[in-house]
Amino acid sequence: MKNKANVSNYALDTVKYTVCILLAILSILPFWIMLMNATRGTFEIQQHAVSLLPSTHLFDNIKVLAGKSFNPVTGFINSMIISTCATVCAVYFSSLTAYALMAYDWRMRQPFFTFIMAVMMIPAQVSGIGFYQFMYRIHWTNSFLPLILPVIAAPTIVFFMRQYLLATLQLDIVNSARIDGAGEFYTFNRIIMPIMKPAVATQAIFVFVGNWNNLFTPMILLTDHNKYTMPIMVSLLRGDIYKTEYGSIYLGLSLTVLPLFIVYFLLSKYIIAGVALGGVKE
Amino acid sequence: MRRRSVSYAKYGYIFSIPFVLAFIIFSFYPIIYTAVIGFTDLKGLTKTDFKFLDNPFQNFELILHNPSFITSLSNTAMIWIINFIPQILLALLLAAWFTNHRHHIKGQGAFKVLFYMPNIITAATIAILFSSLFGYPMGPMNDLFKTFGLSQESVNFLLQKWTARGVISFIQFWTWYGYTMLIFISGVLGINPELYEAAEMDGATSSQTFFRITLPSLRTIMLYMLVTSLIGGLQMFDIPKLFIPNQGPSNATLTTTVFIYNQAFSGSYMYNRAAAASMILFLIITTLSGVLFFIMRDKQAAKLRKQEKNRVKEFNKANRISARRAEV
Numbered sequence: 001m002k003n004k005a006n007v008s009n010y011a012l013d014t015v016k017y018t019v020c021i022l023l024a025i026l027s028i029l030p031f032w033i034m035l036m037n038a039t040r041g042t043f044e045i046q047q048h049a050v051s052l053l054p055s056t057h058l059f060d061n062i063k064v065l066a067g068k069s070f071n072p073v074t075g076f077i078n079s080m081i082i083s084t085c086a087t088v089c090a091v092y093f094s095s096l097t098a099y100a101l102m103a104y105d106w107r108m109r110q111p112f113f114t115f116i117m118a119v120m121m122i123p124a125q126v127s128g129i130g131f132y133q134f135m136y137r138i139h140w141t142n143s144f145l146p147l148i149l150p151v152i153a154a155p156t157i158v159f160f161m162r163q164y165l166l167a168t169l170q171l172d173i174v175n176s177a178r179i180d181g182a183g184e185f186y187t188f189n190r191i192i193m194p195i196m197k198p199a200v201a202t203q204a205i206f207v208f209v210g211n212w213n214n215l216f217t218p219m220i221l222l223t224d225h226n227k228y229t230m231p232i233m234v235s236l237l238r239g240d241i242y243k244t245e246y247g248s249i250y251l252g253l254s255l256t257v258l259p260l261f262i263v264y265f266l267l268s269k270y271i272i273a274g275v276a277l278g279g280v281k282e
Numbered sequence: 283m284r285r286r287s288v289s290y291a292k293y294g295y296i297f298s299i300p301f302v303l304a305f306i307i308f309s310f311y312p313i314i315y316t317a318v319i320g321f322t323d324l325k326g327l328t329k330t331d332f333k334f335l336d337n338p339f340q341n342f343e344l345i346l347h348n349p350s351f352i353t354s355l356s357n358t359a360m361i362w363i364i365n366f367i368p369q370i371l372l373a374l375l376l377a378a379w380f381t382n383h384r385h386h387i388k389g390q391g392a393f394k395v396l397f398y399m400p401n402i403i404t405a406a407t408i409a410i411l412f413s414s415l416f417g418y419p420m421g422p423m424n425d426l427f428k429t430f431g432l433s434q435e436s437v438n439f440l441l442q443k444w445t446a447r448g449v450i451s452f453i454q455f456w457t458w459y460g461y462t463m464l465i466f467i468s469g470v471l472g473i474n475p476e477l478y479e480a481a482e483m484d485g486a487t488s489s490q491t492f493f494r495i496t497l498p499s500l501r502t503i504m505l506y507m508l509v510t511s512l513i514g515g516l517q518m519f520d521i522p523k524l525f526i527p528n529q530g531p532s533n534a535t536l537t538t539t540v541f542i543y544n545q546a547f548s549g550s551y552m553y554n555r556a557a558a559a560s561m562i563l564f565l566i567i568t569t570l571s572g573v574l575f576f577i578m579r580d581k582q583a584a585k586l587r588k589q590e591k592n593r594v595k596e597f598n599k600a601n602r603i604s605a606r607r608a609e610v
């Protein structure tokens with residue numbers, strides 16, 4: 001009988017590992033085909049669109065790609081500026097708001113928290129038309145400010161930071177800082193922010209990636225080619241000018257994915273832990 | 283004379299100012315503005331001035347009778363359902379495997395990293411990548427089909443309604459199941475281990491443990507996933523927008539957000555109708571959020587409020603003590 005159980009255990013294990021390995025391949029394969037095709041010529045791709053090995057046409061593809069409107073360097077720099085500023089704003093001001101909710105006893109505190117919970121789910125898309133008209137009127141289209149400043153009010157991050165403070169904040173520390181004559185703002189910057197470092201790091205990754213990948217808002221606001229972000233650059237590959245340049249389309253896609261791959265595999269440990277910790281979509 | 287203890291309450295307000303200001307300027311005002319535009323004649327590129335319509339609800343009526351809008355709503359629902367059901371089932375299965383103590387899966391960390399990976403890649407890139415993979419006449423997918431003898435002729439996947447929708451559903455599924463799995467795993471790890479120990483002692487099998495303990499304990503998390511995924515699904519934009527130009531044959535992959543975008547930022551720039559459609563979408567999302575809020579509030583809010591009260595009490599006590607100490 002023990003033998004029988006063992007056999008079925010082996011069978012189950014085989015199924016488990018097979019499924020997991022297949023799913024892993026499913027995660028890798030599309031990107032692998034993309035990277036390989038980035039090095040292959042259009043003719044090769046037309047003959048056989050799948051190849052697991054690279055070819056020699058990488059430089060031809062680079063030439064074709066660079067000769068047209070797709071400009072990965074500009075896109076990269078713009079996305080970098082926006083995502084970095086947005087990340088700094090989001091984590092700093094969310095921590096500040098969370099601290100206000102945790103450390104002080106003020107009358108509007110509970111209503112304010114309820115309010116933050118309530119607006120958590122409002123998506124940017126539904127106010128897109130009003131947002132665009134508003135920005136157009138104050139001449140902020142083609143500016144990075146409307147892509148950065150709104151993240152100061154990030155309810156999900158405030159919620160996360162508050163949960164973190166709930167578990168870690170020792171009010172004794174705040175009190176002893178007060179006794180030593182530290183101002184409230186100084187206490188927050190010099191004592192509370194360092195305590196929140198782990199939470200800040202986790203959230204920073206997600207805010208950065210979220211802003212890096214954002215397509216909707218930049219797409220309605222930015223019309224100047226020099227201001228395009230990476231996702232808008234990618235959407236240019238969709239256009240007619242690249243219709244038959246298969247190799248360079250794959251190359252363009254690869255260029256937008258590579259920075260994310262590098263960041264992801266360097267920080268994957270923290271990212272995976274962060275997802276489990278948050279349970280909040282950003 | 284006794285000095286009053288120092289009140290720090292005002293800092294609660296001061297530190298909340300940036301959030302409140304940013305919210306009012308960049309969220310609240312645009313929403314109100316969108317709602318107002320919905321009742322006006324605002325259309326045309328570079329236009330900003332408007333006047334209210336004689337029949338204020340004209341845009342809403344037009345949108346609700348617009349067949350494309352109705353199609354976009356049903357497309358959104360279909361694409362979401364086709365992706366969500368397999369996603370939640372697979373995520374549950376994987377979560378059960380990965381948290382099973384008796385049969386530990388080796389290389390779990392690597393699997394988790396790979397399963398979650400598609401989620402952080404730019405959706406715009408993924409849309410165009412898949413559109414290239416399913417290219418016609420000679421895309422990688424067609425290549426594979428021919429190599430394995432599944433079809434002789436090239437198939438134009440994107441011209442067929444259901445394959446086009448199916449691929450979008452698949453992309454959504456593929457990018458989100460890893461996330462859902464990770465949330466479920468953390469949910470399972472949060473279940474009291476004594477329950478599992480007791481079950482093991484009583485000789486329960488793995489599947490019994492899963493259906494009797496794991497699944498019921500995950501109910502709240504599953505509801506949360508359901509509603510957040512539904513709200514996220516209603517905002518699906520990047521992938522349907524870029525996957526097929528002009529959203530395919532007879533609007534097969536037109537989703538609501540893409541419809542709104544196309545109304546406002548192409549053709550005759552009908553900001554007013556797009557605004558009306560946004561408000562309808564907003565109503566749907568608010569209703570769903572209300573449901574979520576109601577479900578989540580009961581247990582969690584009560585627990586949080588209790589914790590809060592205790593903290594406040596302690597804090598006030600500490601404050602009073604420190605104030606007194608400062609006086610001394």
